[in-house]
Amino acid sequence: MNLQERINAFVTLGKFLGQFSDPFDTATEVDTEIVEAQEAIPFFEIFYDGMLQQLELAGNHNGWFTSENLQFTCNSWSEALSEENLQKWVAAYDFSASEASEKTKTIAIIMAGNIPMVGFHDFLSVLISGHKVLAKLSSKDNQLLPYLAKYLVEIEPKFEPYISFTKEKLENFDAVIATGSDNSSRYFDYYFGKYPHIIRKNRNSVAVLTGKETPQQMEALADDIFRYFGLGCRNVSKIYLPKGYEMDRFFNGMFSWKEMINNNKYINNYDYNKAVYLMSGFDLLDNEFLLLKESEDHSSPISVIYYEYYNDLSELKIKLEAEKEKIQLIVANAGLNKEIPFGKAQQPELWDYADGIDTLQFLVNITSE
Known part of the structure; x- marks a missing residue:
């Protein structure tokens, strides 16, 4: 053949x-x-x-x-x-x-x-x-x-x-x-x-916001977060925000996925995580179907997005490069290395290889071994 x-x-x-x-x-x-x-x-x-x-x-x-x-x-x-x-x-x-x-x-x-x-x-x-x-x-x-x-x-x-x-x-x-x-x-x-x-x-995926994103880009980011309930390694599980970021801009974009509240499995995770965090005394941001928790970690539970503030974009670039082994992809419009547009996290091309490992080249190479 x-x-x-x-x-x-x-x-x-x-x-x-x-x-x-x-x-x-x-x-x-x-x-x-x-x-x-x-x-x-x-x-x-x-x-x-x-x-x-x-x-x-x-x-x-x-x-x-x-x-x-x-x-x-x-x-x-x-x-x-x-x-x-x-x-x-x-x-x-x-x-x-x-x-x-x-x-x-x-x-x-x-x-x-x-x-x-x-x-x-x-x-x-x-x-x-x-x-x-x-x-x-x-x-x-x-x-x-x-x-x-x-x-x-x-x-x-x-x-x-x-x-x-x-x-x-x-x-x-x-x-x-x-x-x-x-x-x-x-x-x-x-x-x-x-x-x-x-x-x-x-691995998990992250998004970097600058505060200049359009409402359309924020709605596209919601797709990157909520598609497949956030269970994929290409789903955004953490966002980086500039100091002083207006959270209403983020939550307004997330509203396009408000129907998530009607899924029993998802909302059970939301209720559980909210209860655990509140009993543990963590500060949360909440829009009644998504929780935001400040954290340096990347892998957030279902219904939770971690966030972290940054002061300088160039410093953040260095930080992301140092953590690249934990990151599947970066969603942004900030001039970052290998960033992808908002809304494209779960729409990879055939040549967008998981973990950056060229699967086809691997398969070609083993032929000669």
Whole structure:
């Protein structure tokens, strides 16, 4: 199977996922457009109902996987898996060696389960590079990817011997990509350190405000904070504020996500954290669905954002550089190194690698080992 065949398969998978990006609209005109789009997708009629069932199962199995977040996930991957994006992504790499059968490696992928299909990028990276996937799924997110793998094999049968899932001990693999907490990373290091590996630890994302942000930018920051209930490593869990910052500007932006108060799991965390902090005598800022607590830490609980004041932006740049191993990304409009725009935290490009580790280059390199 050559690279273009692999790209074609994932482009089709992207189109398939795109049909689950929004709630179904029963308007006649929209129905016609939907039906026409679906008819152009191979095997759609076979897999459509099954995908709806898997989405429902995923939501029932994990209360954090709401319909809105599942639709957002499908839409994000549908947009990412365009022909243009995939070609741009792979253009810088040479996969010719891994396409030779004697050079193909089996890559064990240990996936997290904090947000829907969080391990899909690793799954995609291994297959697009010509290697084989041996995936161990998180119990929190084990419905969607196996079903999408079945669809991928249906549209490109050559993928069948390249994809396997296991619930047992990982065996017969050549390299490892593992994602987990700081504690689990120590376990991964112990068991998999002798193999070529990428082992990701806990990271969090931060935002730097200058006080000059527009209301639109602040609403976009709310997306960076609340999407997936803040459970992703790309979600903003801490903000840096200039001394004298007017907190109303921040809270006004957060108001666009006020419906969070209607989610029982989220509001239970809010009530619990508020009670614990108040009983401990901590000073809090509160808008009735989000707590702000001053802290030098980065990893805040659900429903809580840490904040820290800074005096000088140049000094903050030095501080952030010193703490870069703890930070996934920086959301800002302040001229900081590698900052990303507000609202883009949970909309990564294919080439935006977790922890800044080039997964495709890793996969190219192991071919020669």
